[in-house]
Amino acid sequence: MEIKVFVTILLSTIFINNYVLSRMLGLCPFLGVSRKLDSAIGMGLAVIFVMSLTSFITYPIYKHVLVPNGIPYLVTIVFILVIAALVQLVEMVIKKISPALYHALGIFLPLITTNCAVLGVAVLNITSGFAEPGASMGLLKSVVQGFGGGIGFTLALIIMAGIRERLEIADIPENLRGVPITFITAGLLALAFFGFSGMKI
């Protein structure tokens, strides 16, 4: 176990296999919440937190509950219910502890349940290995992957929000307004991120 492994996981989840621009996960919030920069930052923080926590909880459930009992095929049902419950719990805890934080993140939390990046990272944690391909990862590596995935999502979201704030005042052909121009911008961003795929770590 070296520090290099974690750096590799972080770099590859943030840049090389960016969850939004390369794996194409979590596009609904990417389109929905990227209109304003401050709401993009709020959503990004909420996603980073939930993705790390989801990785921290779903991996042990798979490894120590589902596999020993011979029911790994229930993974989809269990994970989605765990994520839904987790998001509810986080919402209640934040509301109780820090009303200011709740005010900033509150409206984004219910949206996260159906964010496919969250279920995606939970499934990827148990199916893909970084050190040895095909093998599942340890708990710490899973959490790092969840955290890095969240950062990558936030990075894409913030860049997009910055661009879209300027697009608002641009003169765009009528039928291209809204989602189509956002997808063209996302394509250009993906093209830029595509350049990272040649990076050797």
Add this chain to the structure above:
Amino acid sequence: MNYWKEFRKGIWERNPQLVVGLAFCPTLAVSTSVSNALWMTLAASFVLIWSNILISSVRKVVAKHLRIPIFITIIATFVTVVDLLLNAYRPDVYKSLGIFIPLIVVNCIILGRAEEFASKNGVLVSILDGLGMGIGFGLTLVVLAVAREILGANKLFGYTLIPGMKPAAAMIMAPGAFFALALMLWGMNAINARKKRK
């Protein structure tokens, strides 16, 4: 109840991706080849139709405040069925669709139809609604996949089209997916705007 109208609306007027704007993740990620797109359509439609059947038949028993967790559990059950079936009979398809099979659970179309349609309507009309929406979803997916496979891999259904020609590899990667879908959405907007003007 106009059965034909309920069936037809998902294909064009209320097309899940192009008009309503749902389910972009599987549409972009799975449209790398036509066979992937067809299998994804089959898998998602199977889940959509069965969850519509089950949800519309239990709609009078389900408590209102508990409906979302119940719907999600029902959908996840059928996704598990698809997952196991594909893993057993078509391991090649299972491998190439990858995590997008479990991710059918969070496909907004399915929960959206459960909430908006199946929880309020009868079984038969819910089947037709699911069938129409499934065809609409698949149509967009297959058109996108045909364009991307021809341009990005110089192939169609896995057969090389023009021997010796170099394809534009970016079309099969993520950027090409975004551009191709943006063009489709643009076209759809233009058609609808022209219809409205008439």
